[in-house]
Amino acid sequence: MIPGRHAAAFRPPSGLANRHVQTLLPRLLPGPSLSLSREELPLPDGDVVELAWVEPAPADPAAPLFVLFHGLEGSVDSPYARHLLAAARERGYRALLMHFRGCGRRPNRRPRAYHSGDTADAHWLLTRLARRYPRAPRVACGVSLGANMLLKLIAEDADDALSLVGAIAIAPPVDLAACADTLTHGVARLYQRHLLGALKAKVAPRLAAGELPLALTPSRLARLSTLRDYDDAVTAPLHGFRDAADYYRRASAGPRLAEITTPTLVLHADDDPFMPPGLFDDLELGVGIRLETARHGGHVGFVERRDGRFASWLARRVAAQLDGWRTTLVPDPRRVSPSGD
Template sequence: MIPGRHRASFRPAPGLANRHVQTLLPRLLPGPAPCLREEILELPDGDFVELAWAGPPPGAPAPLFVLFHGLEGSVRSPYARQLLAAARRRGWRAMLMHFRGCGAHPNRLPRAYHSGDTADARWLLTRLAQRYPQVPRVAAGVSLGANMLLKLLAEDADNSLGLAGAIAIAPPVDLAACADTLERGVARLYQRHLLQTLKGKVAPRLDAGTLPLSLSRAQLALVTTLRGYDDTVTAPLHGFTDAADYYRRASAGPRLGGIRLPTLIVHADDDPFMPPELYRDLLLGPGIRLESARHGGHVGFVEWRRGCLASWLARRVARQLDDWRTTAWGGQGMPGRSDADNAGA
């Protein structure tokens, strides 16, 4: 294997290797329901994001795991519940940041979020560095949130945010190519689902006239692809010329070569949201470890473990958190981890 590129240890559950089966299986796993504490984080521009916390109370010493969800995801997404619960079981204080408008409340300003929008994540991580200066802090992202995080790491080349590491799960690092992939074959079903969710959120705001768009509900209904949505909504709402300009400026792929922070990328070769060999021609920075699995679908990675279906993804992330916590604290003074935790997430 090329340095920095590795085969993931994931093995799909017998008979369940199909990419679409893997993509949908996490919805059928038993959903851990960690007790969550909500917080509103005010942003410099007058808007806000909603945070969901799991783990020790604010005063207890614990390393910090910050998660950024995917397109139209939330703390209710199966992968979010699995990852937050896995981090909490390993003794981490875990938190998910909802992108603007993805929590329980619509955001205030006439804008939304997008794959290259790193400002809110930077603001959050800066605040957390001030609040928890003495503990290891790790950021993770899933799908859209993973691309955003990788772009942020490239922008923060000197690691002014003070992260101990980062994890990017199924990042669509070439947004144009991924948009094209979602327009073909069975993948169009995923595109249709995402479009329904996006349209359902923006249509009432168009009716109310609170968005600076020359677009009617009827015109929105005619949009049938994510590229079309990005052309008519995402790009003009966030200062891009069109979808092509947005994809070029927001894609993390061309920036990966500059990442030095220890960063794990988990990718499935059969991800239906992405073209084959997405990473073939990309330069990886010295901090990146890319683990590619032959199977796994899009944020699937469901294995057979201890007699039942389970999330290999949560187990892999938990193992990475253990490794980084040991490195950061030299294996000593690591609070919050019990012998029960050592049995594995």
């Protein structure tokens, strides 16, 4: 096995290895019960992001922090979010999720949204948390879009200003152009239709109200049929990119993986229907990265059978990583790499 690249320990239940079954199964799992408190974090440009904190929080202000970044049009109610936040809470972490702009309970204020390479808000949050909890080690975790964003963020953090103990990236679409094209073929088009519908439903009322500086009519918005079309017409012009191709090139984390020295666990399934085969084959990995690839798992699926019931292997693997990092927080957690479960 090539250094940095490992076979994941995930094994799907008999008869449930299909990529689409694995992708959809998490929606059928009973979610952990979580008590949440909400906070609006002001951003430097006058906008806000909504934080969801798991309660009760640890009493110790030095308890480690687990910060979760969701996927495209996700939220704290996404199935994976509940499982991952619960796993962190059970291991003594102060756990929270940052909603990207407009993904909380209310629309965001500024004439913009969020995208796969938008690292500024996450950077702002992590620096604010460092000031609020100066003695608390911090771990960040991203899922899908949030995973690509997180990998790009820590690659940009060359001087280690964020001082993260570690990072976890789950199903990161590190080649955004290739992933967008993958979603235009076969059954994957159903996922694209679902995501595109959610994006349009959020943008349509703001566009009709004249809140967005876009040369786009509501009727043309309705006719957009692919995510690439949407990124050409909405994402790119809203966020300073020339077009979708320019956005995909500048926002993809893949070309920057070689720069990552922060201990980072990347979890990927070879059969992820959102991504092309061999997504990581030609990418150079930084010394901090441990890439674990499973033959099966779908997109953010990884559902196993445990004690006679379906359960999230993903949450179990993340929990094992959090346990490992927590036992090494003193005296020098930065020297510890991700390890297998």
